[in-house]
Amino acid sequence: MGRIRGSFATGVLVIAALASGTPLSGQGLVGHEASPVAPTTILGFADVNYVETERKVDEGFVLGQLAGHVTSGLTERLTFFGEVSATARPDEYRIEVERLILRYDFNDQFKLSGGRYHTPVSYWNTAFHHGLWLQTSVSRPEMIKFGSRVLPVHFTGLLAEGGFPLTTLGLGYAGGIGNGRGDEIARGGDAGDTNQNRALLATVYSRPASIFGLQAGGALYVDKAPAEGGFDVDEQIYSAHLALTRERPEILAEYARIRHEPDGGGETTDTDAWYLQAAYRLPLPVDAFKPYARIERISVDDDDPLFEPFGLDYKGFLVGVRYDFASLAALKLEYRDERFADVDEREKSLWAQVSFTFGEH
Amino acid sequence: MARGALRRVAVLGAIALATALGARESQAQNAAIAIVTNSRTTANDLSFLELRKIFLGEKQFWDDNSRIILLVRAPVARERDVVLTKIYRMGEAEFQQYWIAKVFRAEVSSKPKIVYSSDMTSELVTVLPGAIGFLPVDEVGPGMKVLRINGKLPGETGYPLQ
Numbered sequence: 001m002g003r004i005r006g007s008f009a010t011g012v013l014v015i016a017a018l019a020s021g022t023p024l025s026g027q028g029l030v031g032h033e034a035s036p037v038a039p040t041t042i043l044g045f046a047d048v049n050y051v052e053t054e055r056k057v058d059e060g061f062v063l064g065q066l067a068g069h070v071t072s073g074l075t076e077r078l079t080f081f082g083e084v085s086a087t088a089r090p091d092e093y094r095i096e097v098e099r100l101i102l103r104y105d106f107n108d109q110f111k112l113s114g115g116r117y118h119t120p121v122s123y124w125n126t127a128f129h130h131g132l133w134l135q136t137s138v139s140r141p142e143m144i145k146f147g148s149r150v151l152p153v154h155f156t157g158l159l160a161e162g163g164f165p166l167t168t169l170g171l172g173y174a175g176g177i178g179n180g181r182g183d184e185i186a187r188g189g190d191a192g193d194t195n196q197n198r199a200l201l202a203t204v205y206s207r208p209a210s211i212f213g214l215q216a217g218g219a220l221y222v223d224k225a226p227a228e229g230g231f232d233v234d235e236q237i238y239s240a241h242l243a244l245t246r247e248r249p250e251i252l253a254e255y256a257r258i259r260h261e262p263d264g265g266g267e268t269t270d271t272d273a274w275y276l277q278a279a280y281r282l283p284l285p286v287d288a289f290k291p292y293a294r295i296e297r298i299s300v301d302d303d304d305p306l307f308e309p310f311g312l313d314y315k316g317f318l319v320g321v322r323y324d325f326a327s328l329a330a331l332k333l334e335y336r337d338e339r340f341a342d343v344d345e346r347e348k349s350l351w352a353q354v355s356f357t358f359g360e361h
Numbered sequence: 362m363a364r365g366a367l368r369r370v371a372v373l374g375a376i377a378l379a380t381a382l383g384a385r386e387s388q389a390q391n392a393a394i395a396i397v398t399n400s401r402t403t404a405n406d407l408s409f410l411e412l413r414k415i416f417l418g419e420k421q422f423w424d425d426n427s428r429i430i431l432l433v434r435a436p437v438a439r440e441r442d443v444v445l446t447k448i449y450r451m452g453e454a455e456f457q458q459y460w461i462a463k464v465f466r467a468e469v470s471s472k473p474k475i476v477y478s479s480d481m482t483s484e485l486v487t488v489l490p491g492a493i494g495f496l497p498v499d500e501v502g503p504g505m506k507v508l509r510i511n512g513k514l515p516g517e518t519g520y521p522l523q
Contacts, residue, residue: 034488036430038471041464069465076428079470101467107422131465134458165419166411207419209410212450247455327454357461 038073043359045069045131049138053349055338063088064353067098067130077105085130087146097190098130098154109162116190119155120174120203121221123241123254133355136250136279136292136322138334142314143256143273143298147186149310150273150298151237151256152221154188155180155199170207172217176200180223181235185306195232199223205241213246224263225306232263233306247281247290260306269301271312279322290322300341311341320351329356392497393515394440394522396508397482399492402427406509409521415493416448418460418469423491432485432494433473440495447522495522 047064067085074080083099103113118125122144128135130146143150157178164171179189180199205217221237239256255274261267279292298314300307320334334351396412398404403425407415414420421429434441436453445451451459460472476482479500486492487504498515501507513520 033474033485036428036489036491041471043461043465071464071467071471073470081467099467103467105421105428105470107426108420126466127462129465131462134462134465163419165414170419209414324454327457 036076038071038079040070040072041360043069043071043131043357045133045355045357047132047353047355049354050352051349054347055340055349058090064132064355065130069099069129069131069359074102079103079105083129107162108165111161112158113161114158116154116156116188117159117176117178119152119188119201119221120159120176121201121219121237121239122151122256123215123217123243123252125151125153127243131357132353133328133330133357136290136332137277137294137318137320138332138351138353141254141275141277141294141296142316143254143275143296149186149307150258150271150312151239152181152188152199152223153186154190155201156188156190157198165207168209170209171204172207173202173204175202181225183226185225194226195224197224197232211244213244215241215243215245217241227262227305228309229305231305234261234263235259235306247279250277250279250281250290250292252277258307260304262305266305267303269304271298271300271304271307273298288324290324291320292322293317293319313341315339326356328358329354392499393520394443394495395498395501395515396493396495396510396522397486397501397505398494398508399486399490400504400506401490402493402506404508405506406512409511412510413448416444418463418473421469427491430489430492431473432476432482432492434482434495435475435477440497443522444495 045067049062049064051059051062053059065085065087067083069083070080072080081099081101081103085096085098087094087096097116099116099118101113101115101117103111105111118129120126124140124144128140139145144153146153155176155178157176159174159176161174162172177198177200179193181187181194182189183194199221201219201221203217203219205215207215218238218240223235224232225235227233236259237256239254241254242251244251253274253276255272258271258273260269275294275296277292277294279290281287281290294317296314296316298312300312302308316336316338318334318336320332323331325331332353332355334353336349336351337346338349339346396407402423404423411420415429416431418431423429433444445453445456449456463469464472474485476485476494479496482494482496483502483505486494507514510521511519515522
């Protein structure tokens with residue numbers, strides 16, 4: 001199997017190099033080292049969890065996700081990105097194509113791609129994807145958790161993006177058109193849009209050169225989404241984020257307002273969702289430890305035509321510590337105090353997670 | 362007597378050779394780090410900000426719209442330590458995580474090409490259009506271009522990678 005995969009990768013590189021007219025060897029160097037085409041790179045992420053909780057859900061050991069990511073240059077400017085996950089369910093493993101993107105890079109300012117994305121309406125959604133080892137905490141914020149109905153996690157369509165890295169503000173942008181939410185609003189319309197109205201999105205961000213690790217930005221998302229009652233709802237999402245990704249400290253904050261109005265007229269409702277997470281890597285000799293905390297809220301209007309049937313209100317607080325016991329593996333211990341819409345009282349949980357990455361680093 | 366003189370000459374010769382080699386090694390250890398590119402690259406002078414954006418993978422194309430191919434020396438080389446400290450401002454673990462995240466987010470097509478010797482850097486810079494790497498200045502060979510950084514060449518006062 002490994003030989004087949006290796007042969008396939010070599011074959012792709014040879015074809016790509018021939019297609020671009022670039023020599024594969026020069027002065028004794030062979031293979032992808034002497035090629036301007038991006039080599040095929042495979043990354044993997046996985047996690048195993050243990051949970052004790054007051055919630056009425058299964059406890060004990062929980063196998064998380066196994067996520068695989070491949071990047072492969074087809075020519076010097078054309079690149080394929082893919083991400084596939086396997087998630088344990090009570091009766092099966094669910095295999096999901098999380099991202100499938102073919103992108104052509106014209107220059108730094110303009111890159112055009114098509115496929116399935118994590119919707120760039122949330123910072124967390126595009127910064128960590130399914131790589132739990134990359135994120136400090138055990139899980140994603142409730143507003144953008146896997147399977148979230150609050151924000152559309154996936155987007156299938158076309159995306160133009162680029163940046164102006166040498167400007168003082170380090171500005172970047174993305175704009176897209178795609179299928180938006182599916183009949184089940186937690187899922188994207190992968191097999192076609194559920195209505196004749198395509199979703200539109202635009203996002204801008206700044207990475208100022210003067211403050212390393214800082215990103216601030218906002219996004220706008222417009223769609224017509226299918227409600228449980230069989231009618232469509234006009235949806236507008238406004239979001240903003242601030243991320244300081246240095247280890248001392250790490251601060252992540254996001255806010256989103258989701259505005260709904262029944263198609264053809266009716267009451268306009270607003271849902272607000274936000275989180276604030278802070279972490280700090282301890283100094284030597286205990287720099288393998290990073291304590292963290294997060295507070296988050298989701299407030300749904302009682303008359304919201306799209307969200308009301310699902311009970312999405314949420315209040316949560318968590319504290320934890322991440323221990324990087326190896327350069328590519330971490331143990332996280334987390335205490336959560338949460339209140340969900342379907343119960344009247346707060347519920348407490350303890351989580352332990354081992355997450356790691358593997359592949360060609 | 363003759364044998365004793367011969368032994369003294371041999372010892373003195375060995376000491377002189379060791380001193381010379383030590384001086385050369387010390388010179389190499391203190392040499393400035395030169396930023397080198399393929400000779401066809403149009404750039405001659407980069408600001409330090411521009412250099413940093415290139416090494417962070419945020420600027421991926423030269424001004425003539427050819428793709429930048431970044432070469433980074435494998436761990437334990439002194440020049441890698443200088444580049445990580447002065448350009449990236451990261452430790453080894455942070456550097457590794459930075460590129461894993463960058464590739465995973467599809468912000469770059471690939472991580473930097475890892476090179477294992479100065480000879481490999483020289484060969485790849487020579488053969489790959491758009492390539493940029495770094496070498497101790499006394500190991501820069503023919504067929505490549507040394508870039509000015511903030512208008513300064515290696516060895517000049519104010520050069521940022523001394």
